[in-house]
Amino acid sequence: MRSPVQEYLDRLVEQIRPHDQGTNYQAVPSAASMDPSLFGLALTTVEGHCYAAGDADHTFSLQSISKAFTYGMALEDLGPERVQEKIDVEPSGDPFNEISLQAGTGRPDNPMINAGAIATTSLIKGRGGRDRIGRIVNTFSDAAGRELKVSESVFKAEDRSGHRNRALAWLLRSFGILETDPEPSVQDYFRQCSILVTAKDLSMMAATLANQGVNPATGERVFAPRVVRWVLSVMSTCGMYDDAGTWAIEIGLPAKSGVGGGLLVVVPGQMGVGVFSPPLDDHGTSVRGSLAIAQIAQDFGLHYGDVPPLGRSTVRARYDLSEAPSSVPRSVEALQVLEKYGHECRIIEVGGDIGFAEAETLTRAALELDESVRTLVVDVRKVDDFGKAAARLLTQVVRGFLTAGRNLILLDDDEALTRSLLAHAAESEDGPLPDPLPETSVWPSSGPTPEESPAAVDAHTQDSAVYDLAPSEPQLTDEVAADDEPQFRLFLSRSLALEWIEQRLLAGHAPELVPTGNQEPTLSPLLERLSEEDAHTLAAFMEPRSYRAGQVIRRTGQPFGGIYFITSGQVELMGQGSGGRRYRQAYLSPGMIFGEIALGQAGRQLTTVRAVGPVTTRVLTAQVISALEESDPQLAIKLWSALARDAYTSVEQMSRESGARYE
Amino acid sequence: MRSPVQEYLDRLVEQIRPHDQGTNYQAVPSAASMDPSLFGLALTTVEGHCYAAGDADHTFSLQSISKAFTYGMALEDLGPERVQEKIDVEPSGDPFNEISLQAGTGRPDNPMINAGAIATTSLIKGRGGRDRIGRIVNTFSDAAGRELKVSESVFKAEDRSGHRNRALAWLLRSFGILETDPEPSVQDYFRQCSILVTAKDLSMMAATLANQGVNPATGERVFAPRVVRWVLSVMSTCGMYDDAGTWAIEIGLPAKSGVGGGLLVVVPGQMGVGVFSPPLDDHGTSVRGSLAIAQIAQDFGLHYGDVPPLGRSTVRARYDLSEAPSSVPRSVEALQVLEKYGHECRIIEVGGDIGFAEAETLTRAALELDESVRTLVVDVRKVDDFGKAAARLLTQVVRGFLTAGRNLILLDDDEALTRSLLAHAAESEDGPLPDPLPETSVWPSSGPTPEESPAAVDAHTQDSAVYDLAPSEPQLTDEVAADDEPQFRLFLSRSLALEWIEQRLLAGHAPELVPTGNQEPTLSPLLERLSEEDAHTLAAFMEPRSYRAGQVIRRTGQPFGGIYFITSGQVELMGQGSGGRRYRQAYLSPGMIFGEIALGQAGRQLTTVRAVGPVTTRVLTAQVISALEESDPQLAIKLWSALARDAYTSVEQMSRESGARYE
Numbered sequence A, B: 001m002r003s004p005v006q007e008y009l010d011r012l013v014e015q016i017r018p019h020d021q022g023t024n025y026q027a028v029p030s031a032a033s034m035d036p037s038l039f040g041l042a043l044t045t046v047e048g049h050c051y052a053a054g055d056a057d058h059t060f061s062l063q064s065i066s067k068a069f070t071y072g073m074a075l076e077d078l079g080p081e082r083v084q085e086k087i088d089v090e091p092s093g094d095p096f097n098e099i100s101l102q103a104g105t106g107r108p109d110n111p112m113i114n115a116g117a118i119a120t121t122s123l124i125k126g127r128g129g130r131d132r133i134g135r136i137v138n139t140f141s142d143a144a145g146r147e148l149k150v151s152e153s154v155f156k157a158e159d160r161s162g163h164r165n166r167a168l169a170w171l172l173r174s175f176g177i178l179e180t181d182p183e184p185s186v187q188d189y190f191r192q193c194s195i196l197v198t199a200k201d202l203s204m205m206a207a208t209l210a211n212q213g214v215n216p217a218t219g220e221r222v223f224a225p226r227v228v229r230w231v232l233s234v235m236s237t238c239g240m241y242d243d244a245g246t247w248a249i250e251i252g253l254p255a256k257s258g259v260g261g262g263l264l265v266v267v268p269g270q271m272g273v274g275v276f277s278p279p280l281d282d283h284g285t286s287v288r289g290s291l292a293i294a295q296i297a298q299d300f301g302l303h304y305g306d307v308p309p310l311g312r313s314t315v316r317a318r319y320d321l322s323e324a325p326s327s328v329p330r331s332v333e334a335l336q337v338l339e340k341y342g343h344e345c346r347i348i349e350v351g352g353d354i355g356f357a358e359a360e361t362l363t364r365a366a367l368e369l370d371e372s373v374r375t376l377v378v379d380v381r382k383v384d385d386f387g388k389a390a391a392r393l394l395t396q397v398v399r400g401f402l403t404a405g406r407n408l409i410l411l412d413d414d415e416a417l418t419r420s421l422l423a424h425a426a427e428s429e430d431g432p433l434p435d436p437l438p439e440t441s442v443w444p445s446s447g448p449t450p451e452e453s454p455a456a457v458d459a460h461t462q463d464s465a466v467y468d469l470a471p472s473e474p475q476l477t478d479e480v481a482a483d484d485e486p487q488f489r490l491f492l493s494r495s496l497a498l499e500w501i502e503q504r505l506l507a508g509h510a511p512e513l514v515p516t517g518n519q520e521p522t523l524s525p526l527l528e529r530l531s532e533e534d535a536h537t538l539a540a541f542m543e544p545r546s547y548r549a550g551q552v553i554r555r556t557g558q559p560f561g562g563i564y565f566i567t568s569g570q571v572e573l574m575g576q577g578s579g580g581r582r583y584r585q586a587y588l589s590p591g592m593i594f595g596e597i598a599l600g601q602a603g604r605q606l607t608t609v610r611a612v613g614p615v616t617t618r619v620l621t622a623q624v625i626s627a628l629e630e631s632d633p634q635l636a637i638k639l640w641s642a643l644a645r646d647a648y649t650s651v652e653q654m655s656r657e658s659g660a661r662y663e
Helices: A004-016 A065-078 A080-086 A114-123 A132-144 A152-161 A163-174 A182-193 A199-210 A225-238 A241-250 A287-300 A332-344 A356-367 A388-403 A416-427 A494-509 A532-540 A622-631 A633-660 B004-016 B065-078 B080-086 B114-123 B132-144 B152-161 B163-174 B182-193 B199-210 B225-238 B241-250 B287-300 B332-344 B356-367 B388-403 B416-427 B494-509 B532-540 B622-631 B633-660
Strands: A040-045 A050-054 A195-197 A255-257 A262-267 A271-276 A315-320 A345-354 A375-386 A407-411 A488-491 A543-547 A552-554 A563-568 A571-576 A582-588 A608-611 A615-620 B040-045 B050-054 B195-197 B255-257 B262-267 B271-276 B315-320 B345-354 B375-386 B407-411 B488-491 B543-547 B552-554 B563-568 B571-576 B582-588 B608-611 B615-620
Touching (some): A004 A287, A004 B356, A004 B388, A040 A199, A050 A199, A065 A080, A065 A114, A065 A182, A065 A199, A065 A225, A065 A255, A080 A114, A114 A163, A152 A182, A163 A182, A182 A195, A199 A225, A199 A262, A199 A271, A225 B225, A262 A287, A271 A287, A271 B356, A287 B388, A315 A356, A332 A345, A332 A494, A345 B345, A345 B375, A356 A375, A356 B040, A356 B271, A375 A388, A375 A416, A388 A407, A388 A416, A388 A488, A388 B004, A388 B287, A407 A416, A407 A494, A488 A494, A494 A582, A532 A633, A633 B633, B004 B040, B004 B050, B004 B287, B040 B199, B050 B199, B065 B080, B065 B132, B065 B199, B065 B225, B065 B255, B065 B262, B080 B114, B114 B163, B114 B182, B132 B182, B132 B199, B182 B195, B195 B199, B199 B225, B199 B262, B225 B241, B271 B287, B315 B356, B332 B345, B332 B494, B345 B356, B356 B375, B356 B388, B375 B416, B375 B494, B388 B416, B388 B488, B407 B416, B407 B494, B488 B494, B494 B582, B532 B633, B622 B633
Parallel strands (some): A345 A375, A375 A407, A407 A488, B345 B375, B407 B488
Antiparallel strands (some): A040 A050, A040 A271, A255 A262, A262 A271, A315 A345, A543 A615, A563 A615, A571 A582, B040 B271, B255 B262, B262 B271, B315 B345, B543 B615, B552 B608, B563 B615, B571 B582, B571 B608
16 A cells, blocks of 8 residues: 555646746756756655655755745854845745845845845855855755755856846845945855755755754754744745745645745644645746645645644543542551542543643633632643743643642653643742642652561562663652641652542541551451451461562463462562553552452463562461362352452442543 | 732732833823823634733723724735735835825825825715714724724824824825825824723724724624735734834734824734723834733734644554454454454544644645555544644645545544535536435435334333433444445534444455344343353243334433333434533444443433434333342352443443553
């Protein structure tokens, strides 16, 4: 199967090639004598993938397309203020070769007309061992991603016939816009116009501008983003000379044409397009080039005015903690407290691109919360892109919440939005935000250290040295539950965020129910369903095992090896993503169990379990369970039904979460 | 807590108010005598929410801002071609009151200079019982969302002092641009300039343009989207007169200023901004207005050149069917077949906004698939927005897959992208795509009809009449498994899509394993773990129950009532989302069980279960299970451990799915 993009371009070349209006550029013999049926088209995405059709490898001279790039160079060298002293940025509504010098000052209207372009070239100086034209060729080559060259024959023809340009240069000299002998600038201007390129080169040069100044194939930065924005703005209003207005309406993309038959078009953030066909219209633009671009812009909806309507929805879900609590197993009393006060924590999930309108919507959602909501969790894990508006408005929402004594939690798995908030706040006059401590354990590390308890270690997992995960984040040692200050926090995972909030809710409303760092297996929610006697009987069958910080306890793929009750410390579950990439699925804390999922269909560990700090466990092994089924079937029934209920509780919680998130 | 947007605007008004440069408009006494310290600012989002600060309720005359809206009216009335015969769209680089008529034709350069605006007004005719100015005031009022009025005193002043505009009108008449006596057009032009508005009105008028022509507060359509695009393009290049280039670079937003002190700025797709402050700069633009807009554009990153880089990632996940199969319980043999051939089905999950570059990335991902992949599932449920490029390129991907004898499945829960593909294909020269049948049951409806089997009905669910769900989609009666043609299909849910694909995989590689419409409970995967004898013993304890199409079998909130084995037909599980909204969670088919989740912590049904067509079940009630624990503990152990394993299999599958989707 061929690429639809390729097919599209091939078909377009076929459709447009028969259009034979226009006349080749006459001043340069090699251009004048070019086959007028030549037509090449290339498109390079900001990922650097290039598609080409027709005569996309045929070389021709850059001509006026060079003006956009020398303008970029002058802006890089001198900054916009100094450039603007010499060359304005106003559309003149005039043809390319018009005099268009402003009355009094002699300042050219813009850098895209010849007078402005010659003045621009004069501003570029040799540097770093390269003369001016050497630097120009070098920069253009960086943008094209291959070494470009000046055609001596084209240069000579331009030089011979360039009377009007020399006149312009002397006029500029008379006004003091050119400060020295105009001839070297004029000659280099002719040379930059004589650089040979192909439609493919043009598309890559355009893609470099589309990609905020970085060549997408080589990764090399050619222009700073602010220079690119400036150049594209001027191209938008002045790039197509006296055709700029029609172009803005019909095509709506920054573009630059050259009498060599080239046309360069930038689709910011998306791609660059290069077209080549020698016959020109009255504006000096390639006839087939205009037709091709108009068609592409229409077919793919590329006009800058084709703004999509507001994202499907910024706020994807809103729910209370009580609707979808954490998966931490808790006593019935604790669950009742959380059910009763869960409405004090509200979760708002947002997604898509967050521009001004979307940030405003989110801000309003936060502001409209009932007074009884003390903690807002903003889940931004589904956000694709965000801009300055998001940083600015959300920073103020954080401040507002803290001032009102409320907590604000960001659930931000790549931390991008959080970092942007912090950066914005640091520079704002209201001062920095408190540091939203990185996600980490909310449990005090009260387990025994390896030194204190050099106990039995799971035989399967001795070889933890081969394990390739990065070290865990450090454990928090502060007692979050004791802290009453309003908090601004960042969490990378939903489970830890909710666990943290529940701890605080319990601490506030029923401090006696806050779990401590250690937990006997008989108190674990799994065995809580059994009578105290039964729980103790089962506990007596358990084998104690301890682990050092970082040690792997269970590894993905191992068969069922027993049910592990965490009595102190914390473990992390590492899942295996597509392509074998590991990711952190959850943290488990005292009272929770692991190893039991291996009872499922696969019959083996789906996750690797690793000790975050020192960890102690009690293990009900597979052998013990088997023996129990024989010796005490009624207790075995109770164990199995407790396990079944526990598993269905997990299923239930997953369903509740997806239900709560359904809006 | 106050809104950060409000705070921002208040602070901005404070910061900018001290700037006292500029001079009030002198031609109208009421403007000349206005307090020069007046300064109002308003911002209306495309959701219609309005923020205002300073003197945002102070009225002033629209003046040249009116030109953008009469231009829109002329475009609506006559179409762009006929308007462009009279008025060009090229930036003139001239001040507002410049003559700027094109040599020979006398056509004004654009509709934003006075000559062009007078010509524009002349094109608008009375209609529907309203005279020209009546229609103008009416349309402007629709855009502002309140009734606007012409100020007679401003009009009289304009009329008295408008010599230059009369001269322009007579010049236009001499060229035949005005076809009749110019005086009525000039007078209506003066009247449209004399319409009184506030900064709030301006922001709503701007928001109407930002919202593709629909007033976001009233919902009324004022202009067609193509007219809005045209008007905004002309505003971008010509709206700020001889300051257009600088404006394009520094602010990069379509805008229109008026000498009455107003400034209207459009942020397409986001919001409208209106500013008012009487003192004007040399270009006739409000000094404080320019400052405020420059600050807002910078602070919120609104410049049209501030394009975000490529979305975080278009392709969110790629995985094989074997990595995350459907949750349909299957025999060990069937699972082995699916494991072996699962790589023939590849799932690509995409998200974010799909513009050209993103659609190209997805296209390439599809094209680069190994030949052995026979079915591609494109999961677009996380796509926010998509444009023409997505429709065009994906349509071709579908065609390419079908031509190559491969299947293409769209997982598209709101059908938006699918509908766009179908619409695009229908208009393309390659002709329409095959109809991707809507999602529905893939099971033949072979269960008994209610007439055939008027069996026992669950006592709890007799009152199904009060049930408020919409009727289910009709059941498919074709035998998908028998069909060997390459398929283009739409599914709304992942589970049904995967079930359908698995059926085809089984039919292709092991037709004897394709489940039939009926299934004995002893053959269900739950009891498959037990010996045949044990399974038959349990089956003998089960109670048969039948249900009519549409009947509710279990309702959310009911306590555990037993484990239901589906022996024929299909049921749907309806979850309850946030705010009580119901949504379809899954379909269950013969061999699957329901009711068991009520064994979890909540101890009650989380979903409502409804028969899609006629359904028969066998039920292991809670009483029977209790009795069994007493009478045959070993069998009870086997049942409970089977249930536990089944539940852990669900947990395992949910984890595998999230793992597979982690890239």
